Structures are given as structure tokens and as C-alpha cells.
Amino acid sequence: MRALAVCFALAGWLLISGSAAGHSDSSPAPCPAVCRCDGDGGADCSGRGLRTVPSGLSAFTYYLDISMNNITELPAQAFKNLPYLEELRLAGNDLSFIHPDALSGLYQLKVLMLQNNQLKTVPSEALKGRISLQSLRLDANHITSVPEESFEGLVQLRHLWLDDNSLTEVPVKPLSNLPSLQALTLALNRIAYIPDLAFSNLSSLVVLHLHNNKIKQIGVHSFDGLHNLETLDLNYNTLTDFPEAIRSLPNLKELGFHSNSISMIPDAAFVQNPFLRTMDLSYNEIEELPSLQGCMSLEEIALQHNQIREIEAETFRGLASLRLLEMSFNELETVPTAGLNNLNQLKLAGNLQCKDLLDANHLLKLRILSVPYAYQCCAFGGCDTFSSPNPEDMGNESGPSDDEDVSDLNKVGSVQLSVHCSPAPGAFKPCEHLLGSWM
Amino acid sequence: MTVVCSNGCESCSEINGCLKCLPKLFILLERNDIRQKGICLASCPVGYFDLRQPDMNKCIKCKIDNCEACFSKTFCTKCKEGLYLYKGKCYSSCPEGSTALNGTAECNS
Numbered sequence: 228m229r230a231l232a233v234c235f236a237l238a239g240w241l242l243i244s245g246s247a248a249g250h251s252d253s254s255p256a257p258c259p260a261v262c263r264c265d266g267d268g269g270a271d272c273s274g275r276g277l278r279t280v281p282s283g284l285s286a287f288t289y290y291l292d293i294s295m296n297n298i299t300e301l302p303a304q305a306f307k308n309l310p311y312l313e314e315l316r317l318a319g320n321d322l323s324f325i326h327p328d329a330l331s332g333l334y335q336l337k338v339l340m341l342q343n344n345q346l347k348t349v350p351s352e353a354l355k356g357r358i359s360l361q362s363l364r365l366d367a368n369h370i371t372s373v374p375e376e377s378f379e380g381l382v383q384l385r386h387l388w389l390d391d392n393s394l395t396e397v398p399v400k401p402l403s404n405l406p407s408l409q410a411l412t413l414a415l416n417r418i419a420y421i422p423d424l425a426f427s428n429l430s431s432l433v434v435l436h437l438h439n440n441k442i443k444q445i446g447v448h449s450f451d452g453l454h455n456l457e458t459l460d461l462n463y464n465t466l467t468d469f470p471e472a473i474r475s476l477p478n479l480k481e482l483g484f485h486s487n488s489i490s491m492i493p494d495a496a497f498v499q500n501p502f503l504r505t506m507d508l509s510y511n512e513i514e515e516l517p518s519l520q521g522c523m524s525l526e527e528i529a530l531q532h533n534q535i536r537e538i539e540a541e542t543f544r545g546l547a548s549l550r551l552l553e554m555s556f557n558e559l560e561t562v563p564t565a566g567l568n569n570l571n572q573l574k575l576a577g578n579l580q581c582k583d584l585l586d587a588n589h590l591l592k593l594r595i596l597s598v599p600y601a602y603q604c605c606a607f608g609g610c611d612t613f614s615s616p617n618p619e620d621m622g623n624e625s626g627p628s629d630d631e632d633v634s635d636l637n638k639v640g641s642v643q644l645s646v647h648c649s650p651a652p653g654a655f656k657p658c659e660h661l662l663g664s665w666m
Numbered sequence: 667m668t669v670v671c672s673n674g675c676e677s678c679s680e681i682n683g684c685l686k687c688l689p690k691l692f693i694l695l696e697r698n699d700i701r702q703k704g705i706c707l708a709s710c711p712v713g714y715f716d717l718r719q720p721d722m723n724k725c726i727k728c729k730i731d732n733c734e735a736c737f738s739k740t741f742c743t744k745c746k747e748g749l750y751l752y753k754g755k756c757y758s759s760c761p762e763g764s765t766a767l768n769g770t771a772e773c774n775s
Contacts, residue, residue, distance in 0.1 A: 273708075274673060294708045295673070319674075319691070319708035343690040343708055362743070364709070366718065367690040386737050391690070391718050409754065410737040415718055433753045434741045439720055455753065458740055463720075481740060 256285035264288075268311070272296070280305050287311055294340065295319040301329035301353075314338040318364070321345050327352030335359055342388065343367040349401070351377035360384055366412070367391040373398035378405055390414040390436065397421055403428040412436035414460070420444040421472075427452035438462040438483070445470040454478065462486050462507070474499040485529065486510040492517050497525075509533070509553065520545045531555040531574065543567055554578070555597065564589040575599060576649075596648045604648035674706030687723070692716050694725040715739070732756035745771060 258264035259281040262272035268289040272281050277296040284291065289311050298320040305326070306312060313335050322344035330336065330353050337359055341350075346368040354360070360381050370392040378384065378401050385407055389398075394416040402411070408429055414436045423446035426432065432453055442464040449472040450456065458481040459473065466487040473479060479500045489511040497503055498521055505527040513533040519525065519542055526548050535557040543549065544566035552570060554562070556577035564586050567573070572595040575581060581599050584606050590596075596607055671677065674691045675684035683703035687693045691706040694714065710716045710725035715736045717724045728736035733756055735744040741754035749756040752764055752773035760766050760773035767774050 316709070340709060366716075386743060410741050410743070412738075415720065434738055436738070457753070458738070 256287065257283050258285070259283045273316070282308075284309060289313045289335070292316040293320070297321055299345075300324040300326070302326050303328035304331060305329045307332050309333070311335055313359075314340075316340045317344070319343045323347070325350040325353045327355075329353050330357060333357065338362045340364045341368070346370055347372075349373045349377040351379075351401075354378065354381065356380055358382060362386040364388045365392070369393055371395070373401045375400045377401040381405060383407055386410045388412050390416065392416055394418055397425045399425050402426060405429065407431055409455075410434040413440070415439045417441055420446075421449040422446055423448035424451055425449050430454050432456055434458040436460045437464070440464050442466060444468075445472050447471055448475070451475045457481065457502075459483065469493055469496060471496075473497075476500060478502055480504045480524075483507045484511065488512055490514060494518070495521075497522050504548075505529075516542055518542050522546060524548055527551040527553075529553040530557065531577075533557050535559060537561075538563055540565060568592065571595065573597075593646050596646050598648065598650075601650045601652040604650070604652050607646040607648045672705060674708075675704075678704070690723065692723045692725050712744075730755065 256264065256266060258270065259272065261275045261277060261281055262270045264270045264285070268285065268287050270284055270288050270290065271292045273292045274295040277293060278298060280293060280298065286308055288309050291309065291312060291314070294316045295318070298317070299322060301322065303326045306315070310332055312333050315336060315338070318340045322341065323346065336357055339360060339362070342364040346365065348370060349365060351374045354377065358380060361383050363384060366388040370389065371394065373394070377398070381404065384405050387405070387408060390412040394413065395418060397413065397418060399422065406428065409431050411432060411434070418437065418440040420443060426435070430452060433455055435453070435456060435458065438460045442461065443466065445466070453476055455478055456476050457478055459476065459479060460483040461470070462483045463486045466484065466489055469489050469492050471493065473482065477499065480502050482503060482505070485507045489508065490513060492508070492513060494517045496517055497519065502524050503522055504524050506525065507529040509529045509531045511533050513530065513535055516535060516538050518539065523545070525546050527550060531553050535554065536559065538559065540563045542563060546566050547569060549567065549569060550571040552567065552572070553574045555574045558580060559575065559578040560580045561583060562575060562581065562585065567589050569592050570590055571592060573590065573593060574597045576597040576599060578599050584603055585598065587606050593607070596604070598604060669678055669680045672684055674688050676688050677686045678684045681701065684693060684706050685704060687706035691708060692710050693704050694707055694710060695702045695704055707725065712735050714725040714727055715738055717726045726739070728742065729739065730736055730742045732746045732749050733742035734746055736742045737754070742751060742756055745751045745756035749758060750760050750766060750771050750773050752761055764773040764775040766772065
């Protein structure tokens, strides 16, 4: 008798799962007319003018794209028949309301795209319990507030986009719920200052974008807790003081402060950032440079469009990894080249007071050079009237310093001939420094 | 002859497709043998990241070694088959001090 009961149960299960999936073995999984389904659980119903979530999708749908439609709200249980959904794309609709139970049942959801909608706040209730969520896009909405309990339970969230909204402050409490977050953008908002301990729980964060805000002030302890941060982008803000908060970023590799109003970089500004590789401080109001000694990993420095008049002789000494030094459009008269042995690119255009010939002794690996005046290119080959220097003439008074290889000095003549120097001397830009800066 | 612009496009030309997308959308430059054609998307395809800027939103190719999908110029979110993702970079095995998360291609320290 029991065996008969088992048979009936098994047959029933087959029927249900068959109908739920809408197919027996031979017929394809169900796919609404307005969608294109790939037969593997992927359904693309984007750009069809839909006003609601299409019904009749296969229960085994794992990827659903309903972006670029006209859906204005998500009702409760909007996806109740899709328990295996992993990626849900709702970008480019007119969503202004998401019911707290709209996403219930979606325990496998990993990627949720809500960018480019009309949301004024983070749908925190609807997000609760999405324990598998790894990527959440809320960019390009009209979010002005982030409820305190937002993101609670999103222990797997790694990537969060909140850029291009109307936030006026860093959502400190909501962000403290995200132990696995590795990449965050709050760019293109109206954030005016960053309080102390703003990101203190984000110990896994690697990338933080804050560009295009109105940040004027950063607390000394604003970045405490960001032990793993490698990229910090504060470009296009209104900072006037150099943010000393970067001292608490031991793993920082990329630092962007360009297009602010910073006038001074403090001494030993980067000593706590031993892995710093690229630094962009261009388009500020910097007048002086501190010593950069100790920045052993520094490869690129961008300081163009500042007001730097003088650089101490020792500033670049020891920067063994430095490849690119971009200092165009400052007010330099001379440039110390000690320590620039491995430099590959040097850019000095627009420093109109800088009329002397550059000391080519140290610039042995230079490949690209831009200078204010054509005659300055002649020291780097590529000119008819230029005779390649005789190593004895180099008269290296100080002798090869500890980090210079003697054999390099002998290669001076041949190496420099392969430098691409601009503005290139020519008929109208002779090598002789004739009438000052008339050309 | 007026050109009808594609979905999400604000201004276009016959030769180069979309030149400017509607606000919030991203322009992707697709190579069409020697020509480039602009199209407008709500989000960039795999292999590109979405760069939002005040004046224009663009799709920028991921340039990280062995990366299939990325969050930004320097941060990968998905590595090519058989490689491990750790702090936005791709490795043939989990770097020292980290281990693979159970059954995933991601390392955790």
C-alpha cells in the first residue's frame, strides 16, 4: 500500500515541477511574448514599454532584464515565482516606489540594478534579508536620504553604487552594516564634509570614489578603519586643506585630489602610505612641495596647473620607482633632477620662467620630455647643431651616488638621442638661445 | 535628410550613430570595421565599467589583467575562468594570507 502512495507522490511532484517550469522534457521553458529567453534561464524583456513585471516566466529564471521600460512601482511579491533569480536588472524605468515585500523570496539574488530611476530614498525594507546580494546599483536616482537601517543583513555586499544622487552627507550608519564591501562610489552627490570615523567599519573596502562632490572639509580621522583601501578618488571637490586623514590608509596605492583648491602639502604627508603608486594633485593652488623621500613605490606624480615656484634639491631623491613627473604650467625656474634616474616622462611645458638648460645627467632613462622652450630640447639630442657630450666632460662632481650605476654614466650620449622632446627645435626654433623667450 | 536617432539618443549622425545620449545613460563606442558608432545604454556591457561624469557618462573598457567585469579602472569584479579574484585583481591562485571562499573563485583574507 505504501509503495502505491509513494508512486502517486512522485507522479504529483513531476507534474508540479513540470507545470511550474511550464514544460515537459520536449517543450521549451515558458517565455512571455515580450521577452527573449535563451533557454538557460536568461530572459531579456528590456525596452518593451512594459508597465509591470511580465508574468509567465520560467520558475528557473536566474537572469531577468526588464531595464528601459516604464515600470513606476514594484508591488509586493513582484517576483514570487522566481526563486532562483540571481540577477535582476531594472535600470532605466520610472521606479519611484518599491513595496517592502517586492523582493521577498529572492534568496539567491546576487545582482540588483536599480540605477537611473526616480527613487528618492533607499528601499531599505525591500532590501532586508537579501543575504546573497553582492552588487547593488542605486546610482542616478534622486536619493536624498538613506534610512539608518538600510543595508542591514547585506553581509555579502561587495559593490555599492550611490553616485549621481542628491546626498548631502555620507550615510555613516547604513554603511557600517557592510563588512564585505570592497567598492563604493558616492561620487556626483552634494556631500560637503566627511566626518570622523565616516567609514570606520568598512575594513574590506578597496576602492572609494568621492569625486564631483562639494567636499570642503575632511576630519583627521575620517578614513580611520579603511585598512585595505587602495584607491581614493577625491577629484573635483573644494578642498582647501590637504587631507591629513590619508595618514590612516596604510595600503593606499592611488590618490586623486586633482581639481580642488589645495595650497599646501604638509611635510611627511605620505610617510604612512608606503605603497602609494600614483598621486594626482594637478589643478590645485600648491606653491611648494615637501620632500617625497620614502615614497619608494611612487611611479606617477601629477602636479600640473599649480603655482609651484621652487623645488628643493632633495625632493625627488630616492624615488626609485618614479616613471612620470608631470609639472607643466607651474612657475618653476629650475628643476632638481637628482633621484630621477628611472624617470621615463618629464613634463615641464608652461613653466615660462624656466629658461636654463636642464641637467641631463640623471635623466638617463628619459623617453618623453616636454619643456617650455625648444632650445632646451637640444641637450636631449634630435638637433643638428648638438654634439653628443663626452662622458669626461660630464664632470660628475658628486660622483655616482649610491643609487646610480657607473655604467649608466657612460651611456649618456647614446641614451639621450632616443628622447622624444617637444617643442622640437627647427628652422624657426634654433638651438641657440637667442632672444630670450621670443619664440 | 534627418537621421532618426536610436533608443536613448539625444543627437546622432548617420555615420557615427549616437553622439550624445539622454541624461543618465552611458555612451558605448562600438567599432564598426574602420568606423565607430555610438549607442546608448542603461548600463555598460560585460568587459566595460560605467564612468559617470558631470558632462557625459561613458562605457570604459576594463584594462585589468585577466578581468571580465570591473567596477572601475583598477578594480575587477569578475575574473576570467579558472582565475581567483582578490581585492579587485585576478590571480592564478589565492595570494599568500588568503584562502578561496568555499567553492567560489574568490579569495578572502
